Amino acid sequence: NAGVMQNPRHLVRRRGQEARLRCSPMKGHSHVYWYRQLPEEGLKFMVYLQKENIIDESGMPKERFSAEFPKEGPSILRIQQVVRGDSAAYFCASSPERTGELFFGEGSRLTVL
Amino acid sequence: DAKTTQPTSMDCAEGRAANLPCNHSTISGNEYVYWYRQIHSQGPQYIIHGLKNNETNEMASLIITEDRKSSTLILPHATLRDTAVYYCIVRVLDSGGYQKVTFGIGTKLQVIP
Numbered sequence: 247n248a249g250v251m252q253n254p255r256h257l258v259r260r261r262g263q264e265a266r267l268r269c270s271p272m273k274g275h276s277h278v279y280w281y282r283q284l285p286e287e288g289l290k291f292m293v294y295l296q297k298e299n300i301i302d303e304s305g306m307p308k309e310r311f312s313a314e315f316p317k318e319g320p321s322i323l324r325i326q327q328v329v330r331g332d333s334a335a336y337f338c339a340s341s342p343e344r345t346g347e348l349f350f351g352e353g354s355r356l357t358v359l
Numbered sequence: 360d361a362k363t364t365q366p367t368s369m370d371c372a373e374g375r376a377a378n379l380p381c382n383h384s385t386i387s388g389n390e391y392v393y394w395y396r397q398i399h400s401q402g403p404q405y406i407i408h409g410l411k412n413n414e415t416n417e418m419a420s421l422i423i424t425e426d427r428k429s430s431t432l433i434l435p436h437a438t439l440r441d442t443a444v445y446y447c448i449v450r451v452l453d454s455g456g457y458q459k460v461t462f463g464i465g466t467k468l469q470v471i472p
Contacts, residue, residue: 250402279460289403289446289462302459337402346450347393348460350402 248273250340251320252351260359265325265332267354271340278321279339279348280313289337295321328358362386363447368467371441377434379466381447384428389451392423394432396443397465403446406432437470444468 251270259265271278276297281289291305295315306313310328315321325332335355339348364382371377383392394406407414407421409430414421420433434441446465 281462283400288444288464289397291459291461294459304459335400339403347405347408348395348403349405350395352402353400 250338250349250351252336252338252354254354255352256355256357258357258359259328261329262327265328265356265358267323267325267336267338267356268320269323269338269340269351270320271338272342272349275340275342275349277341277343278315279341280321280323281337281339283335283337283353285334292323292336325356328356330358332356333358362449362461363463365445365447365463365466367464368469370469370471371434371437373439373470373472374436377432377437377441377468377470379432379434379445379447379468380429381432382429383447383449386427386449387451390449391451392421392427392430393448393450394419394421395446395448395462396441397446398440398443403462406445408450437468439470439472442468442470 253268278295280292283289293306293313294302298317310326312324335353337353339350341348391408391410393408395403397403407419409421409423423430444465444467446462
């Protein structure tokens with residue numbers, strides 16, 4: 247049973263470009279969480295999604311950031327018009343239910359030049 | 360707005376037991392205590408969880424006080440590979456409601472040769 251898969255593992259973008267980060271949850275998991283981690287800081291909650299629904303996006307910046315988890319395919323975290331401050335590691339986690347253990351991917355590291 | 364407090368950092372000699380404390384004085388009756396660790400910017404890894412009884416698995420032991428306001432994660436024989444940031448969180452374990460999963464800054468454990 248493959249774990250949570252995130253890609254790309256590393257992404258470099260210039261200011262103003264778009265970044266798309268993908269997360270494939272574990273098989274059978276329909277709940278996905280996205281977290282952001284700045285260097286030397288803790289994990290910051292961004293958004294919680296179920297299939298086709300955003301349940302809690304209270305941690306998402308109001309502009310430029312969006313997330314989706316379609317019926318088919320991976321969850322996508324999209325960052326438009328990236329700025330240097332968006333440089334961070336973005337972690338995805340999945341769980342089989344609303345509650346319980348979270349299974350994390352290895353993260354996607356975004357660098358904005 | 361993490362519901363737990365942990366020391367920022369700790370050292371432990373290799374081969375000795377590492378005891379990592381966590382305070383969760385506002386824990387609710389249906390909230391479990393979960394521990395995760397993050398090794399050098401990898402994805403966080405689940406360690407153990409418990410409600411009120413002490414728990415043990417192949418990785419660690421979890422001791423929860425009788426009033427459930429604090430707990431201790433014990434790594435019985437710390438190795439250099441246990442050097443990581445350890446996160447203590449509280450989380451409900453029933454499917455009735457939703458609860459945002461918030462991580463604090465954790466405890467940075469340094470195992471010393």
